Amino acid sequence: MNFKNIFLGIFLIAFSNLANAQFLSASDTSENSVKRYKNIINANKDIVNFIEYSLVEKGLPRHLRNLALIESHFDRKITSGAGAVGVWQFMTAHANQYGLTEQNRTDLYKSTKTAAVSLANLYKKYNNWVTVVAAYNCGEGNIAKAMAAANSTQYHIFYKYLPQETINHVKKYLNACYATGELQTVLSNYNSSRMNTVFFVNGGSNKHLGDLSETDINAGFNLNIIADELDVDMDKLLSWNPGINEELQQKGESTLYLPTDLMPDFLLRKTKILSRSMKERNTANAK
Structure with a gap:
């Protein structure tokens, strides 16, 4: 590996982190926001415990429970205006893609197992949880279009080409992770992914970095x-x-x-x- 390229990559990352630190952070750290998220989690402890167990069993981080938190407030029977159903707000097409029937979208066990598989697959593709949350909301097609328009695979650059709903969704996720004390883990994962991308592009020999x-x-x-x-x-x-x-x-x-x-x-x-x-x-x- 060329150490000159490594140091250049580190410099570029550090500079970019400073420029984008304000954007990729919690936008609402108020006491009311933290209290609201914590109250929802505490009111649904059994569901949260099952979701966290299912995530860990799949090798996924517990903070992904916050995706269900912002998607549905853990309400199994909720239906969005667009037709998304259940705790994980599966659209029919997304559910069918993973063999989850339309009726089973309200089944906590089956929908959570399906969500874990979907999230694991998205992470294999994007290698950071910020982009995964965005893709879960708007679909891989919209992510691909945004990346192409921005000529970048990094969320803090291509996000402006995403639907406003998705941008807001990611903000909510970061806010929820702040409330649960996991924001730094999410941001470290994002920055680690960016570092790996720079090393790979600049001649890194490790095929696994991405x-x-x-x-x-x-x-x-x-x-x-x-x-x-x-x-x-x-x-x-x-x-x-x-x-x-x-x-x-x-x-x-x-x-x-x-x-x-x-x-x-x-x-x-x-x-x-x-x-x-x-x-x-x-x-x-x-x-």
């Missing part, structure tokens, strides 16, 4: 053991996760990014990896 999935880990996990279990170089693991050591030390938890084809292996071995990590830590402490 196809990462995410999951949460805590400080109990040893990164060396993760690398060993997945049979990847430690340098490669850190290139997918810049700053992860510091975040684990400071916060006790972090988002772990892995190539989409490796994520199932990690999830299957997660318990074993944690067990090995704790055993090694105990051995080191005993010396």
Whole structure:
């Protein structure tokens, strides 16, 4: 990999982040907004718990529960003016695309499982949750048109070519994530995706950089053991996760990014990896 191109990429990202920080952030951080979102979540705890369980089971982040929050307020029986139905507001065509019948759009179990598959597929395509939320609202066709019009795959550049409803939808999502304390995770994911795009365009040799999935880990996990279990170089693991050591030390938890084809292996071995990590830590402490 050409380090000159890497440093150029980092500079461009840092400069662009400063220019667009105000846009890609919560537009309403008022006490009333936070309270409103939290009250809706607290009033629907059983539904929220099921949705979060289903998301984690699929290897998706919990903050996607906020998509159902802004779509429907977790109301299974709600129907929009455009004909979208249920907690996840499936249109008939979108539902049929994933084998969800028109009648089952109000079924919490079936619609949530379908939404998880849809969101996972969108993430494989766009590699960041901001664009995924936009695509879920307006469709992949509108995203493709906006990207073409802006000559960019980055949301903060092509968003102006999207329907106003979609732009507002993304704003609501960011506001909801602020209320649930997950905004920084969403924005870090977006900026990480942009960094990977710049590295790839500027001659990065890692074919996986544009196809990462995410999951949460805590400080109990040893990164060396993760690398060993997945049979990847430690340098490669850190290139997918810049700053992860510091975040684990400071916060006790972090988002772990892995190539989409490796994520199932990690999830299957997660318990074993944690067990090995704790055993090694105990051995080191005993010396």
